[in-house]
Amino acid sequence: MSEAIDARGVVVELGGAPIVRSVDLAVGEGEVVALLGANGSGKSTLVRSLVGVVPLAAGSVRLLGATLGRQVPWGDVGYVPQRVSATSGVPATACEVVLSGTLHGRRLRPPRDGRERACAALAAVGLGAEADTAVRTLSGGQQQRVLIARALVRQPRLLLLDEPVAGVDVPSQQTFARALAELAAAGTTVLVVLHELGALAPLIQRAVVLRHGAVVHDGAPPRPAPDHAAAGHEHIHPHDGDVDPVHDESGVTPTVRWQP
Numbered sequence: 001m002s003e004a005i006d007a008r009g010v011v012v013e014l015g016g017a018p019i020v021r022s023v024d025l026a027v028g029e030g031e032v033v034a035l036l037g038a039n040g041s042g043k044s045t046l047v048r049s050l051v052g053v054v055p056l057a058a059g060s061v062r063l064l065g066a067t068l069g070r071q072v073p074w075g076d077v078g079y080v081p082q083r084v085s086a087t088s089g090v091p092a093t094a095c096e097v098v099l100s101g102t103l104h105g106r107r108l109r110p111p112r113d114g115r116e117r118a119c120a121a122l123a124a125v126g127l128g129a130e131a132d133t134a135v136r137t138l139s140g141g142q143q144q145r146v147l148i149a150r151a152l153v154r155q156p157r158l159l160l161l162d163e164p165v166a167g168v169d170v171p172s173q174q175t176f177a178r179a180l181a182e183l184a185a186a187g188t189t190v191l192v193v194l195h196e197l198g199a200l201a202p203l204i205q206r207a208v209v210l211r212h213g214a215v216v217h218d219g220a221p222p223r224p225a226p227d228h229a230a231a232g233h234e235h236i237h238p239h240d241g242d243v244d245p246v247h248d249e250s251g252v253t254p255t256v257r258w259q260p
């Protein structure tokens, strides 16, 4: 299996402090991997370094077989940052924002079927009825879904999502999970930062857990104990192995919450 992401010895320093500490991360083509960890463990910073938004202090990254830089086929890469208000001041409709996702490199005009594809991508995140709505009038959660649709419309080979469903209502999470499942079935590689697996749990094949900027677990995703997963309860379960997958920064409290 060739690697869609091949990161070796990645170190990121921000404000003079090491935030990501010598991370090796290989994600094979077609894999769906969750990046987990407590607040401040470096998940966003790692993902940002993988797409070149923050510079590497050391190490190397290859995406889709190319060294990070202009050689990467960016048209095949979708990236949705953690919720930002980047769209809130933009006088554009949801459809127009999504259409901009089809533009990259030398492609300066949307494809002929652009609107159709944009509408399909909006429908995939539960916003089919909002295509012509000005994004600035949408809620924060809806704007985040517009950005997800903007990444989906590329029909990317590699999709990096930073907490895509944080603050999104459960039905919309499920709609999004279905869209992601379709992409994954079509062979798209997905690296998704999550606090909880939630609606995406059935898709996640592997979990990488960061703590203090270093990988402390890379393997099976945390899963609920079946006899405890009664509806309406929130449970905390350590992983089956000898490593608890997510701790708070004190290293004491497991914080993998399973919501049935």
Ligand SMILES: Nc1ncnc2c1ncn2[C@@H]1O[C@H](COP(=O)(O)OP(=O)(O)OP(=O)(O)O)[C@@H](O)[C@H]1O
Pocket (backbone or CB within 6 Å): 014, 015, 019, 037, 038, 039, 040, 041, 042, 043, 044, 045, 046, 082
């Ligand atoms: N630009 C910056 N300058 C200095 N420190 C930063 C910067 N950006 C992030 N950090 C610090 O890096 C650490 C990791 O942040 P990061 O956002 O990557 O963590 P995270 O695991 O994604 O957290 P969360 O789950 O809260 O989003 C935090 O301590 C944060 O304060």
